[in-house]
Amino acid sequence: MQHEIVLEPSGQRLWVREDQTIVAAALEQGVAIHHGCGNGSCGDCKGQILSGEGIQLPFMPLLLTPEERAANQAILCKLQPRSAMRIAAQVDTSADAWTATVLSLHPLSATVMELCLQCDRPYPFRAGQYARIAVPGAAGQWRSYSMASLPDEALLRFHIRAVPGGVFSSWLFERARPGDQLQLGPAQGTFTLQQDVERPMLLVAAGTGLAPIEALIHERLRLPWTAPMHLFFGSRRAADLYHLDYLQELTRNRPELHLEICCSDPAATGLGGPRRLLPTVADHGPWSDHEVYLCGSPGMIEAAVDLLLSHGLPHARIHFDSFTPSAG
Ligand SMILES: Cc1cc2nc3c(=O)[nH]c(=O)nc-3n(C[C@H](O)[C@H](O)[C@H](O)COP(=O)(O)OP(=O)(O)OC[C@H]3O[C@@H](n4cnc5c(N)ncnc54)[C@H](O)[C@@H]3O)c2cc1C
Ligand code: FES
Incomplete structure (x- = not known):
């Protein structure tokens, strides 16, 4: 059974089957509904049900606050209709597209590449946000990558991990060359610095989750704040660790920044032996007076959120960006 869905304020109409989500149907019907991961992990498809009934499938905890749920907000990539609906949802326009040229490709480790891009016109974003990048030669496929750079830098810098068999990362590691061109959508995400009150951070x-975290650290270091920042950077495999010298140098110059590097791989010599990321975070707690920023795989984020809630941290002080594999 299909239902007519009207997106407000654009007035665009969709026909959506009961086994389809709003985002999936919009993309199938060529409507550029604003979204990120496509599978309930990032919150970028948040909208509001203005009328009608739908079923909300499970999504990453904390994406909607109790107040947002009470206000009929919904995660549209996990919302299936059960009647005709009117939904407030952002729809991107063709003006929201940038062409970027690959300036350089620089290996940061055996499995992580730094990609530097120059856009054809200024690319507005906030530190910690990400760009959706069209996969070259694969029409309609996009991947999300967080900027490691700050908005006032001349270039966009990304840290991209090689995923075996991955469409975008294989292109990047095997075929990309300086001068290649990529299409970017507008910057997205709410993983940005909370500047209303100074708190320890x-x-x-985890892994290339370091990219937006580095941007947040650099933005924070520009503020006249003195509260400490505790950075825990880790991965399961030693090959996925990078920027270690760079981070150590940064902590030497900025005493408010404290660094713990964790790797559960026994091959990680020189790091004081294997240790896991979240147990190390727990050992250094409690963190109940901190503003928290988490970035990495969905599994790490979910476990970290559980851990921090058990340390008494309120939801509102936990911010996260989940590097979920793309749904298309
Ligand atoms: C908001 C956001 C920001 C992101 N930022 C970054 C970033 O800064 N740097 C970065 O490296 N990645 C980032 N990612 C992940 C990135 O978007 C891609 O999912 C990743 O690069 C894989 O794309 P691909 O085309 O190479 O692989 P795909 O073709 O998408 O995947 C190939 C296969 O590998 C599986 N797969 C994909 N990713 C993983 C994984 N992590 N672990 C295990 N299996 C996987 C897929 O399910 C599929 O079966 C981000 C994701 C999100 C949602
Ligand atoms: S696009 Fe819906 S939660 Fe990411």
């Missing part, structure tokens, strides 16, 4: 980065 806990930053937890």
Whole structure:
């Protein structure tokens, strides 16, 4: 059974089957509904049900606050209709597209590449946000990558991990060359620095989750704040660790920044032996007076959120960006 869905304020109409989500149907019907991961992990498809009935499938905890739920907000990539509906949802326009040229490709480790891009016109974003990048040669496929750079830098810098068999990362590691061109959508995400009140910060980065965390650290270091920042950076495999010298140098110059590097791989010599990221974070707690920023795989984020809630941290002080594999 299909239902007519009207998106407000654009007035665009969709026909959506009961076994389809709003985002999936919009993309199938060529409507550029604003979204990120497509599978309930990032919150970028948040909308509001203005009328009608739908079923909300499970999504990452904390994406909607109790107040947002009470106000009929919904995660549209996990919302299936059960009647005709009117939904407030952002729809991107063709003006929201940038062409970027690959300036350089620089290996940061055996499995992580730094990609530097120059956009054809200024690319507005906030530190910690990400760009959706069209996969070259694969029409309609996009991947999300967080900027490691700050908005006032001339270039966009990304840290991208090689995923075996991955469409975008294989292109990047095997075929990309300086001068290649990429299409970017507008910057997205709410993983940005909370500047309303100065608090000590806990930053937890797994793998290339370090990219937006580095941007947040640099933005924070520009503020006249003195509260400590505790960065825990880890990965399961030693090959996925990078920027270690760079981070150690940064902590030497900025005494308010404290660094713990964790790797559960026994091959990680020189790091004081294997240790896991979240147990190390727990050992250094409690973190109940901190503003927390988490970035990495969905599994790490969910476990870290559980851990921090058990340390008495309120939801509102936990911010996260989940590097969920793309749904298309
Ligand atoms: C908001 C956001 C920001 C992101 N930022 C970054 C970033 O800064 N740097 C970065 O490296 N990645 C980032 N990612 C992940 C990135 O978008 C891609 O999912 C990833 O690079 C894989 O894309 P691909 O085309 O190479 O692989 P795909 O073709 O999408 O995947 C190939 C296969 O590998 C599986 N797969 C994909 N990713 C993983 C994984 N992590 N672990 C295990 N299996 C996987 C897929 O399910 C599929 O079966 C981010 C994701 C999100 C949602
Ligand atoms: S696009 Fe819906 S939660 Fe990410």
